[in-house]
Amino acid sequence: QKEVEQDPGPLSVPEGAIVSLNCTYSNSAFQYFMWYRQYSRKGPELLMYTYSSGNKEDGRFTAQVDKSSKYISLFIRDSQPSDSATYLCAMTQGGSNYKLTFGKGTLLTVNP
Amino acid sequence: DAGITQSPRHKVTETGTPVTLRCHQTENHRYMYWYRQDPGHGLRLIHYSYGVKDTDKGEVSDGYSVSRSKTEDFLLTLESATSSQTSVYFCAISGDRGTDTQYFGPGTRLTVL
Numbered sequence: 637q638k639e640v641e642q643d644p645g646p647l648s649v650p651e652g653a654i655v656s657l658n659c660t661y662s663n664s665a666f667q668y669f670m671w672y673r674q675y676s677r678k679g680p681e682l683l684m685y686t687y688s689s690g691n692k693e694d695g696r697f698t699a700q701v702d703k704s705s706k707y708i709s710l711f712i713r714d715s716q717p718s719d720s721a722t723y724l725c726a727m728t729q730g731g732s733n734y735k736l737t738f739g740k741g742t743l744l745t746v747n748p
Numbered sequence: 749d750a751g752i753t754q755s756p757r758h759k760v761t762e763t764g765t766p767v768t769l770r771c772h773q774t775e776n777h778r779y780m781y782w783y784r785q786d787p788g789h790g791l792r793l794i795h796y797s798y799g800v801k802d803t804d805k806g807e808v809s810d811g812y813s814v815s816r817s818k819t820e821d822f823l824l825t826l827e828s829a830t831s832s833q834t835s836v837y838f839c840a841i842s843g844d845r846g847t848d849t850q851y852f853g854p855g856t857r858l859t860v861l
Binding site: 680685736738739 | 853
């Protein structure tokens with residue numbers, strides 16, 4: 637079983653839709669969870685960062701972590717064509733272990 | 749791109765030649781990383797550095813070496829390039845704490861013919 641599983645998509649939605657992106661993981665030691673957005677031919681950019689379980693909201697983006705289920709989600713409200721990108725989840729144990737483990741990414745297209 | 753530059757941005761080379769990629773940061777961050785990104789594999793860690801002259805291997809280090817003689821520069825060398833090393837290479841940086849997130853550079857697209 638891979639440490640982090642992420643559906644690669646592609647996912648295509650109309651403008652204005654609510655988008656749900658998800659990752660599951662197997663390592664219960666992961667405590668810090670991140671979502672990166674990567675536009676075509678660009679480097680990943682940090683979108684959301686959360687610690688442990690719970691929700692975090694930033695504008696149209698909400699990150700959820702459910703450690704009991706080993707499941708994290710990213711919700712995008714009122715999706716825009718500019719949200720079209722690959723979304724990567726990443727996680728780490730933290731402390732002395734600073735290595736990130738990445739999902740393979742989900743390709744999202746928002747159609748105008 | 750959080751004060752990170754990579755050079756060159758694009759390179760085409762031939763099998764068997766050595767190649768060096770450079771990552772330069774202006775953030776004075778302690779940790780630096782080299783990843784490769786390939787379809788179907790996602791981002792995979794090649795090598796990382798936790799300080800000047802302090803480096804260690806990642807999950808796909810075979811055929812690669814690194815050096816860090818200054819805080820701001822982290823070099824990745826392909827000792828004898830092979831076609832399987834055709835990829836997009838990203839450098840990343842993070843701060844002193846294990847909880848610090850990583851910030852990525854713009855990438856280098858390498859093609860080995």
